[in-house]
Amino acid sequence: xxxxxxxxxxxxxxxxxxxxxPGSRLLPQRDFADRHGIAASTASRVYAELARRGLTSGxxxxxxxxxxxxxxxxxxxSEPGLAxxxxxxxxxxxxxxxTMLADATARILxxxxxxxxxxAVGTAAKPQARRIAAAFLAQAHWQPQDDSIFFTGNGRQAIxxxxxxxxxxxGRIGVESLSYPGIRGLASQLGIxxxxxxxxxxxxxxxxxxxxxxxxxxxxxxxxxxxxxxxGCHMDTARRQAVATVLASTGLPAIEDAIYRFLVDDLPxxxxxxxxxxxxxxxxxxxxxxxxxxxxxxxxxxxxxxAASIRAGGVAAAGFPLALGLQLMSDGSxxxxxxxxRADAAMRQEIxxxxxxxxxxxxxxxxxxxxxxxxxxxxxxxxxxxxxRQGIAIAPGSAFAIASGHSPNAVRLALSAPPxxxxxxxxxxxRQILDAGATEID
Numbered sequence: 001x002x003x004x005x006x007x008x009x010x011x012x013x014x015x016x017x018x019x020x021x022p023g024s025r026l027l028p029q030r031d032f033a034d035r036h037g038i039a040a041s042t043a044s045r046v047y048a049e050l051a052r053r054g055l056t057s058g059x060x061x062x063x064x065x066x067x068x069x070x071x072x073x074x075x076x077x078s079e080p081g082l083a084x085x086x087x088x089x090x091x092x093x094x095x096x097x098x099t100m101l102a103d104a105t106a107r108i109l110x111x112x113x114x115x116x117x118x119x120a121v122g123t124a125a126k127p128q129a130r131r132i133a134a135a136f137l138a139q140a141h142w143q144p145q146d147d148s149i150f151f152t153g154n155g156r157q158a159i160x161x162x163x164x165x166x167x168x169x170x171g172r173i174g175v176e177s178l179s180y181p182g183i184r185g186l187a188s189q190l191g192i193x194x195x196x197x198x199x200x201x202x203x204x205x206x207x208x209x210x211x212x213x214x215x216x217x218x219x220x221x222x223x224x225x226x227x228x229x230x231x232g233c234h235m236d237t238a239r240r241q242a243v244a245t246v247l248a249s250t251g252l253p254a255i256e257d258a259i260y261r262f263l264v265d266d267l268p269x270x271x272x273x274x275x276x277x278x279x280x281x282x283x284x285x286x287x288x289x290x291x292x293x294x295x296x297x298x299x300x301x302x303x304x305x306x307a308a309s310i311r312a313g314g315v316a317a318a319g320f321p322l323a324l325g326l327q328l329m330s331d332g333s334x335x336x337x338x339x340x341x342r343a344d345a346a347m348r349q350e351i352x353x354x355x356x357x358x359x360x361x362x363x364x365x366x367x368x369x370x371x372x373x374x375x376x377x378x379x380x381x382x383x384x385x386x387x388x389r390q391g392i393a394i395a396p397g398s399a400f401a402i403a404s405g406h407s408p409n410a411v412r413l414a415l416s417a418p419p420x421x422x423x424x425x426x427x428x429x430x431r432q433i434l435d436a437g438a439t440e441i442d
Contacts, residue, residue: 086393089414108323222254223255387433
C-alpha cells in the first residue's frame with residue numbers, strides 16, 4: 001500500500017523542481033486517486049498534507065493550486081509583513097491617542113503607583129481592579145460580575161486559557177468555518193481538534209451547532225458574534241438569541257471573542273447566555289497593539305476552571321500593563337479612544353467602498369476590515385502575489401480556513417494601518433490590478 005506521505009513527497013519534489021510551477025492546478029482528488037490506484041480517502045490525506053506544508057491552497061469549487069514559492073505557510077498573519085502598504089494586519093493605532101496614553105502613564109508615576117505596578121499580579125488581580133474592569137465592560141442590560149473577571153497578558157492568552165478550560169487534549173471545539181487564524185495555532189498546541197461549522201451572512205448558523213453536536217459531541221464553541229474576522233459580518237439580536245437557545249438546549253459552553261466589540265453597541269452573546277459564555281476581550285485593537293492586556297469574564301460554573309487554566313499557563317497579566325489599563329478605564333481615556341476609532345473605522349470603510357465600488361465587498365461598515373470575493377478570472381493567491389509586486393500586502397481567504405485545503409475565492413483587506421490617503425491610493429491601485437484582469441504569477 002502506497003503511503004500518502006510518499007505521494008505528497010513526490011508532488012513536493014515536482015513543485016521544488018519547477019515541474020509544477022506556482023499557480024498550477026492539481027488533479028481533482030478523485031482523478032488523482034484513480035491515476036494512482038488509491039482510495040479517495042488516501043488522496044484526501046495527500047492533498048491535506050500538501051496544504052499543511054504550505055505548498056498548495058484550495059478554493060471551493062475551483063480546485064487545488066500550487067502556492068507561490070515565497071508564500072508563508074499556515075498559520076498566516078502572525079507577524080507584520082515587509083510590504084510598504086500593509087492591508088494584511090489590522091493594527092489600529094491613532095496618533096490622537098498618543099497624548100492620552102502618555103498622560104495616563106504620567107499619572108501612574110506621579111501618583112506614586114509605580115511601585116505597586118511592579119508587583120506580582122494574581123490570576124484575578126485585586127478586587128478594585130475587577131470592579132473597574134466590570135464597570136468598564138458594562139452597558140445597558142448587561143454587566144459582568146466583579147468576581148467573574150480575570151486578567152491575562154493579552155487577548156490571545158485569554159483565548160488559550162479559555163480553550164484549556166473547556167477541552168482537554170483530544171477534545172473538540174466547534175468554530176466558524178472561516179475564523180481568526182490564531183485559533184488554529186492555539187488549538188494545535190493544546191491538542192484540541194477544531195470542528196468547522198457552517199456560517200452565513202449573520203455568522204455562525206445555530207442548526208450547524210445542533211447537527212454537529214448530535215453527530216459527535218463537542219466540548220464547546222469558539223465564535224465571534226461581533227464584526228467577525230475575516231468576514232466582517234455581525235450577528236443581530238435574533239441570531240444571538242438563537243445561538244443562546246442552542247447553548248441552553250445542549251449545555252455547551254462557548255468562548256465569545258469580543259476583540260472588535262468596542263466598535264459597536266450591541267449586547268454581547270454573554271448577555272443572552274450568561275451561564276455558558278466565557279467573554280474574552282483585550283486592549284490590542286481597542287487601544288494599541290503595544291498595550292497587551294487581556295481580560296475574560298467567566299460564568300460561575302466555569303470560573304474555577306478558567307482561573308486554574310490561567311494559573312497553570314502562567315499567563316496572568318503583568319503589573320504595569322494592568323495598571324495602565326486600569327488607569328485608562330478609570331479616567332475615561334479608553335472610551336474616548338474607542339470613540340475615535342469608531343469614526344476612524346467608518347471613514348476607512350467609506351474610502352474602501354468608494355475605491356472598490358462595483359466589486360461587492362462584504363462586511364459591516366463599522367469594521368476595520370472587509371471581505372472581497374474576487375471577480376471571474378482571479379484566484380486569491382494570484383491576486384495576493386500581484387498586489388505584493390506593487391508593495392501591497394493582503395490576506396487570501398485560505399489564511400482563515402479552519403478546514404485545510406479549501407476556502408472561498410476571496411481576500412480580506414485590513415484597513416487600519418496605512419494613513420487614509422495611502423489607503424485610498426493602495427485600494428485604487430488594487431482596483432486597477434483587478435480591472436486589468438487575471439495575471440499569472442511570475
